[in-house]
Amino acid sequence: xxxxxxxxxxxxxxxxxFSNSVYTPTTTVLQYLRSLSGHKGVKEGCAEGDCGxxxxxxxxNKNGKLEYRAYDSCIIFLxxxxxxxxxxxxxxxxxTNLHPVQQAMIETDGSQCGFCTPGFVMSMFAVFKQFKKPTxxxxxxxxxxxxxxxxxxxxxxxxxxxxxxxxxxxxxSEEEPEIIKMLECINTKTAISLNTGKQNYFIPFTKxxxxxxxxxxxxxxxxxxxxxxxxxxxxxxxxxxxxxxxSHIAGLKxxxxxxxxxxxxxxxxxxxxxxxxxxxxxxxxxxLSVFGSKQIRNKATxxxxxxxxxxxxxxxxxxxxxxxxxxVENASSSREIKLREFVVSYRTxxxxxxxLITSVIxxxxxxxxxxxxxxxxxxxxxxxxxxxxxxxxxxESGIVKEIALYYGGMAALTKCAAKAENYLLGKEWTREHxxxxxxxxDEEFTPISDAxxxxxxxxxxxxxxxxxxxxxxx
Ligand SMILES: Cc1cc2nc3c(=O)[nH]c(=O)nc-3n(C[C@H](O)[C@H](O)[C@H](O)COP(=O)(O)OP(=O)(O)OC[C@H]3O[C@@H](n4cnc5c(N)ncnc54)[C@H](O)[C@@H]3O)c2cc1C
Ligand code: FES
Ligand code: FES
Numbered sequence: 001x002x003x004x005x006x007x008x009x010x011x012x013x014x015x016x017x018f019s020n021s022v023y024t025p026t027t028t029v030l031q032y033l034r035s036l037s038g039h040k041g042v043k044e045g046c047a048e049g050d051c052g053x054x055x056x057x058x059x060x061n062k063n064g065k066l067e068y069r070a071y072d073s074c075i076i077f078l079x080x081x082x083x084x085x086x087x088x089x090x091x092x093x094x095x096t097n098l099h100p101v102q103q104a105m106i107e108t109d110g111s112q113c114g115f116c117t118p119g120f121v122m123s124m125f126a127v128f129k130q131f132k133k134p135t136x137x138x139x140x141x142x143x144x145x146x147x148x149x150x151x152x153x154x155x156x157x158x159x160x161x162x163x164x165x166x167x168x169x170x171x172x173s174e175e176e177p178e179i180i181k182m183l184e185c186i187n188t189k190t191a192i193s194l195n196t197g198k199q200n201y202f203i204p205f206t207k208x209x210x211x212x213x214x215x216x217x218x219x220x221x222x223x224x225x226x227x228x229x230x231x232x233x234x235x236x237x238x239x240x241x242x243x244x245x246x247s248h249i250a251g252l253k254x255x256x257x258x259x260x261x262x263x264x265x266x267x268x269x270x271x272x273x274x275x276x277x278x279x280x281x282x283x284x285x286x287x288l289s290v291f292g293s294k295q296i297r298n299k300a301t302x303x304x305x306x307x308x309x310x311x312x313x314x315x316x317x318x319x320x321x322x323x324x325x326x327x328v329e330n331a332s333s334s335r336e337i338k339l340r341e342f343v344v345s346y347r348t349x350x351x352x353x354x355x356l357i358t359s360v361i362x363x364x365x366x367x368x369x370x371x372x373x374x375x376x377x378x379x380x381x382x383x384x385x386x387x388x389x390x391x392x393x394x395x396e397s398g399i400v401k402e403i404a405l406y407y408g409g410m411a412a413l414t415k416c417a418a419k420a421e422n423y424l425l426g427k428e429w430t431r432e433h434x435x436x437x438x439x440x441x442d443e444e445f446t447p448i449s450d451a452x453x454x455x456x457x458x459x460x461x462x463x464x465x466x467x468x469x470x471x472x473x474x
Contacts, residue, residue, distance in 0.1 A: 003194055005078065005203075006186045008085040009039075011175065013182060016078060018194040018201075025194045025201035026233050026240055029073035029081060030054045033088060041089035041118035045147070047074045047234040049227060049296055050382065052146030055119035057126050059085040059172075061183045066176050069271075069298045070126035072145070075230035076299070077223075079201055080247050083188045085179055089118035092125060100166050101125050104159035112150040120146045123294070124160045132167045134160070144381040145293025188248065200242045207251050207329075210356060213244055215331040218353040220244040224252075224267050225299040227292075228308045252303070252358065260364055266303025266326075266357045273302050281362060283373040283390065287318045290375050293382050303357040306339065309347045309413070312385045316343070316414040317406040318373035319362065321390030327359040336361070346412035369394045369402065370473055374465045376409075378452065385409050386452045387461040391469045393429070400424050410445040410462055417444050420466070434470040438463045 003019040016023055023032060030047075033039040033056070045051035049072040056073045058081070059066045066085070092099035098106070101124040111117040120143065127134050127142045134142075139160045143153065172179075191213075192203040202220065204210040214220065220242045223229045232238040246252055252267030255276050262280060264273055274288035274297065291297055291314050305315045306326060316339065324339045328351055339360075343349050351357065365371060371392045377383035387409040394402035403424050405417040420437035427433045447458040 002187070002190070002192045005082040005192065005194070007081040007083065008179065008182060010085075010087065010091040011179070011182075018196050021196075023078055024196055025077060025079050025199055025243065027078050028230065028234060029056065029071075029076040029078060029086065032078055033073060039088045039090055042073060043115055043118060044074060045115075048231050049075045049145075049292070050147075051116075052119045052123065052293070052295060053116055055122040055146060055295060057087040057122050057129075059087065059179070061180050064180065066129075066172075066179060068126050068129035068172075070123045070142070070145075070295050071299055072295045074234060075227055077201075077226060077230065077233075077243075077245070079192070079194060079203055079245060080226070082192065082203060082248065083183060083186045085183065087122070087125075089121050092121065099125065100163040100170060101128055101159065104163040105156070108155040108159040108162065110151060110155040110159045116146060116148045116151075120148065120156055124156070124163065126294075127160055128163055128166075128170070129168050129172065131164065134164055136161075139164075141289075142294050145295040198241065199239075202244045203248055204244075204246070205248050205250075207249055207356075207358060208331075210244065210246055210249060210252075211329060211331040214356055215354050217242060217244065222246060222307070222356060224301040224304045224307075225269065226304075227296055227300040228304060228310075246303075246356070262362050262364070263327075264302050264360045264362065266306075266359055267301050270297035270300045270302065270305070280364065281322060281371075283318050283321065283371040284315070284362070287314050287373040287375060287388075287390075290377075290380060290383075291315075302360050306342070306360065307349070307351070307357055309343045309349050311346065311411060311413050312388070312409045313414070314375060314385055314388055314408070317388050317390035317408045318371070319360065319390070320406040320414060320416070321371045321373070321392040321404050322362050322365070323392070323404075324360055324362045326357055327361060328355045329358045330354045330356075334358070340406075340414075340416070343413045366394070368396070372469055372472065374468065376461050376465070384452070387447075387458050387465065389462070389465045389469075391466070393469070393473055395429050398428055400427055400429050405466065407445070407462055407465075410447045410458060415445070417441050417462075417466075419444050429470065429474060431467075431470060431474070434466060437466065441466065 043053035045053035054074040194201040224246045252265040254265045256263045277285040374389045376387045390406045392404040419440040449455045
């Protein structure tokens with residue numbers, strides 16, 4: 001097996017041989033870039049995906065076309081670049097030949113101290129390449145992951161609008177065929193095993209290979225987007241001896257629409273899940289629209305959100321309200337488990353150590369069934385839930401025929417308000433009946449007090465979310 005990864009840094013074919021390198025497989029792309037002389041535009045702010053100062057763009061060959069997306073380089077491990085093109089602000093242009101987004105930033109006075117500017121420019125560049133005519137909402141959304149403490153966002157938004165008048169045409173459009181040819185020459189078929197003597201990092205390209213590696217190395221730590229796991233390295237300074245990276249497996253990113261359900265590959269990133277959900281699962285779309293930032297959603301996966309089994313993970317309550325199931329597989333068999341049964345206690349799931357989550361199945365709603373999701377956090381964007389909820393309701397002839405009330409942030413795991421559900425089932429959907437459940441919700445949960453909120457405030461939020469749901473569906 002190969003010890004090397006290969007990618008393009010700008011237009012330059014670049015190899016890193018981990019058997020003989022100053023870098024390790026868990027060196028982040030940010031650390032790598034900061035060690036090079038020509039790429040110091042990329043900045044470190046938070047080292048945890050929150051500020052966007054380290055934003056880079058990674059281009060991937062998707063069926064003969066390059067897809068450009070913005071990422072936080074501080075939480076990407078180097079091997080995740082294999083087979084891709086990495087672009088930093090230095091690759092866009094220079095002082096005598098600026099890229100249109102850089103030129104527009106100057107024209108609108110979009111930079112003051114400049115610390116955030118390279119990161120903003122890369123997010124703007126991703127918008128420039130992704131959308132022919134981006135709407136204001138699409139521009140705002142693309143910039144939520146970039147913080148600026150001095151300039152203010154108006155001139156930066158204006159610069160993006162100004163540059164985007166060129167409809168994505170730039171030097172990268174001309175170079176695209178050549179870049180695709182170079183990317184196609186990189187091995188993305190035979191699994192790569194990086195072994196430094198101290199650390200093992202496996203890169204399978206198929207699900208079958210990943211499952212056989214998991215059978216052979218059950219203790220290997222699985223990563224996909226690594227938006228949770230990378231923080232163990234960057235913030236907790238943990239050493240991770242053995243990693244199984246699923247992020248190169250195209251088969252796990254597939255989203256299939258069936259007549260009665262949509263099957264999301266566990267490796268589908270949140271941004272792709274969001275776009276797919278817009279019409280068919282609007283409550284999931286709403287939740288994912290306030291999930292992290294664009295940079296995070298481009299990397300974070302559905303499988304990772306479920307695999308982390310966090311009590312404040314944003315997708316479990318709404319997925320449970322949709323009655324979703326997870327498919328888990330080992331090398332010889334597979335099983336389907338209702339998501340509501342999958343997490344068994346605090347950060348613990350039913351997953352065995354030779355198994356992987358391979359897909360998430362969301363059934364289409366039956367006629368007349370409503371699902372809604374709610375997230376209460378201190379800020380709208382880029383914030384962790386204080387309390388979240390996913391509710392399902394079906395009313396027939398004024399009577400509650402089906403009800404499911406799932407809450408996040410109220411217990412050690414996503415939990416339903418079973419007593420309130422039982423009380424409401426078979427009754428009229430009236431404010432009076434909903435208010436009767438308030439004490440039942442209080443009895444059902446003993447939330448914690450932490451930096452985000454006190455326990456009592458969490459209980460009030462849980463009660464009021466149900467009232468809000470009623471007022472939106474009455
Ligand atoms: C800045 C920032 C903002 C964030 N905002 C939000 C937010 O708004 N809402 C929210 O819910 N979360 C948020 N997160 C947390 C994180 O992005 C999500 O939990 C994400 O979905 C994790 O997916 P991942 O692919 O990156 O997981 P990873 O970090 O790769 O893995 C997470 C866990 O899942 C396991 N795992 C991953 N894939 C599989 C698989 N296929 N089979 C079995 N186990 C697997 C891993 O072993 C690990 O335990 C944020 C994180 C950051 C850094
Ligand atoms: S350094 Fe803040 S997002 Fe990467
Ligand atoms: S220009 Fe100073 S942080 Fe944005």
